[in-house]
Amino acid sequence: MLSTRITEGLGLRYPVFQGGMAWIADGKLAAAVSEAGGLGIISAMAGGDYLRGQIKIARELTDRPIGVNLMLQSPTAEEAAQIIIDEKVEVVTTGAGMPTKFMPAWLEAGVKVIPVVASVAMAVRMEKLGAFAVVAEGQESGGHIGELTTIALVPQVVDAVSIPVIAAGGIADGRGTAASFMLGAEGVQIGTRFLVAEECGVHENYKKMVLDAADTSTVTTGRRFGGNTCRCIKNKFSREFIVKEYAPDATPESVADLGVGALRRAAVEGDTKTGCVLAGQISGMVNRPQPVAEMIEEIMKDTEELLKGATKWIK
Amino acid sequence: MLSTRITEGLGLRYPVFQGGMAWIADGKLAAAVSEAGGLGIISAMAGGDYLRGQIKIARELTDRPIGVNLMLQSPTAEEAAQIIIDEKVEVVTTGAGMPTKFMPAWLEAGVKVIPVVASVAMAVRMEKLGAFAVVAEGQESGGHIGELTTIALVPQVVDAVSIPVIAAGGIADGRGTAASFMLGAEGVQIGTRFLVAEECGVHENYKKMVLDAADTSTVTTGRRFGGNTCRCIKNKFSREFIVKEYAPDATPESVADLGVGALRRAAVEGDTKTGCVLAGQISGMVNRPQPVAEMIEEIMKDTEELLKGATKWIK
Numbered sequence: 001m002l003s004t005r006i007t008e009g010l011g012l013r014y015p016v017f018q019g020g021m022a023w024i025a026d027g028k029l030a031a032a033v034s035e036a037g038g039l040g041i042i043s044a045m046a047g048g049d050y051l052r053g054q055i056k057i058a059r060e061l062t063d064r065p066i067g068v069n070l071m072l073q074s075p076t077a078e079e080a081a082q083i084i085i086d087e088k089v090e091v092v093t094t095g096a097g098m099p100t101k102f103m104p105a106w107l108e109a110g111v112k113v114i115p116v117v118a119s120v121a122m123a124v125r126m127e128k129l130g131a132f133a134v135v136a137e138g139q140e141s142g143g144h145i146g147e148l149t150t151i152a153l154v155p156q157v158v159d160a161v162s163i164p165v166i167a168a169g170g171i172a173d174g175r176g177t178a179a180s181f182m183l184g185a186e187g188v189q190i191g192t193r194f195l196v197a198e199e200c201g202v203h204e205n206y207k208k209m210v211l212d213a214a215d216t217s218t219v220t221t222g223r224r225f226g227g228n229t230c231r232c233i234k235n236k237f238s239r240e241f242i243v244k245e246y247a248p249d250a251t252p253e254s255v256a257d258l259g260v261g262a263l264r265r266a267a268v269e270g271d272t273k274t275g276c277v278l279a280g281q282i283s284g285m286v287n288r289p290q291p292v293a294e295m296i297e298e299i300m301k302d303t304e305e306l307l308k309g310a311t312k313w314i315k
Numbered sequence: 316m317l318s319t320r321i322t323e324g325l326g327l328r329y330p331v332f333q334g335g336m337a338w339i340a341d342g343k344l345a346a347a348v349s350e351a352g353g354l355g356i357i358s359a360m361a362g363g364d365y366l367r368g369q370i371k372i373a374r375e376l377t378d379r380p381i382g383v384n385l386m387l388q389s390p391t392a393e394e395a396a397q398i399i400i401d402e403k404v405e406v407v408t409t410g411a412g413m414p415t416k417f418m419p420a421w422l423e424a425g426v427k428v429i430p431v432v433a434s435v436a437m438a439v440r441m442e443k444l445g446a447f448a449v450v451a452e453g454q455e456s457g458g459h460i461g462e463l464t465t466i467a468l469v470p471q472v473v474d475a476v477s478i479p480v481i482a483a484g485g486i487a488d489g490r491g492t493a494a495s496f497m498l499g500a501e502g503v504q505i506g507t508r509f510l511v512a513e514e515c516g517v518h519e520n521y522k523k524m525v526l527d528a529a530d531t532s533t534v535t536t537g538r539r540f541g542g543n544t545c546r547c548i549k550n551k552f553s554r555e556f557i558v559k560e561y562a563p564d565a566t567p568e569s570v571a572d573l574g575v576g577a578l579r580r581a582a583v584e585g586d587t588k589t590g591c592v593l594a595g596q597i598s599g600m601v602n603r604p605q606p607v608a609e610m611i612e613e614i615m616k617d618t619e620e621l622l623k624g625a626t627k628w629i630k
Binding site: 001002003004119120121138139140147148149150151152153155156159169170171173175176178179180181182183184186214215216218219223224246248249280281282284285304306307308310311313314315 | 316317318319434435436453454455462463464465466467468470471474484485486488490491493494495496497498499501529530531534538539561563564595596597599600619621622623625626628629630
């Protein structure tokens, strides 16, 4: 069993977070991950009523700690921040900004705050604000991403903060997990692999895109004007987005709404042509639907074997 | 001592390649790396006479194996390919294309061919051609890059080929090296850290840019029209390149010559304002000029300690 400040501090069996994927990470998936020993995380993206409902579902399915992922720029962020307190959610992961205004109330309520960061400077600011840990997320991740990659970002963040670091981006198996530990991380966050978990409610067409993807199947949209870069699987949506984004007369405003509704269209309605199929570069390695518990057991077993066998090259 | 198919097959003390950085990786640097137990690699970028001269310099400084890096699109590639045979260079690493036409002669001459690849498909093709190994290089690297990152690319390449894989991109210390081994690599290629080695002849202004860089100091140019993406440290050159590249009337042709001479201007003349300072995302971690041997000993010592201590998290 791997024991780190993440497992000890959060009361987890395994140092594995499930990414709080918008429109996808619901109570059922989160409960399956938490019940299997990791930290299941519900996305707060779909509003207050949805979040309350999904927390309730998760609580019925598991007694273990759960988390909520809050995109700070979301119009319902304020409401979600309070729900997290009211429902005694154990962990909140935040993205897309600084959680400054919510921190005092969360810390007072005993919520562990674990921001997702894409740079050293952001990690340092989060530690000062009282974060319990940070998720250092590389741009190989699916969804909204920064510029740094996991192998470059994680050790630089580890050098800059004293709180634990969770590695994210490009991790789907024991190899990525063991590598993250070598970089100084004390846990990993996995998104793409859980997309194809049996307990994941994302549309079957979406799962099929991930299962069929090769190493080079993803692309980034929203890069031109900065601040909104997303990694997704190449399809009609991404091709048209990129054409419009790089059109001579494109502006930040003309591009701003191109993605609206596109993730929901793919994830919920299963339209993987005109919808946006967010997924990471590691999609090429994700080839098998499995129950969550089987995935996590496999990842942890392989990680332990790699760490135990790490001296095999030393002669 | 780490022993892999790379150290055994190439007769190296350590599984560490020095990146064949154009205009920078000369005979003196390569000899220092080879003499310290790694594989020093001379860039063939500056033409046949230069290459012959640098091989001679390296041979005078070390009896150990050396390598040459050949950009296959270079106008002097043909000449360089023959020099490699004539001078009995032990290893050739190739970039920017398929080395198909040179392979038979190289293999017959006993040259070990180790192409740099950025995708699984390219790795598979290289194995079929008779490559001894591949360098799987992530886009966190400095210089010409692909799309995949190291943590996503390396395990997918390892799964697809039987020949040894050398990880490159974002690796500058024992942590990156140990992580690469966990991903399945049997060696690492390091570029950015060797830029600030005492034996590296790159201009002092260039070294200072790397030493002063933070985690977020690099950017990519040449991305818009594809095929020529380069990672460099942000400066006047990169800002102006990107403005021109994304101008409404930009075309692949208008952009093609923007970088001509820019690397030489920075690396040789020390003009780090209008010159191109190629360097990787790990620049933020590279803060200390050292002799090559000290760097390599430190990296190998830290790698071994991490691998030996890999079970510390297992309770």
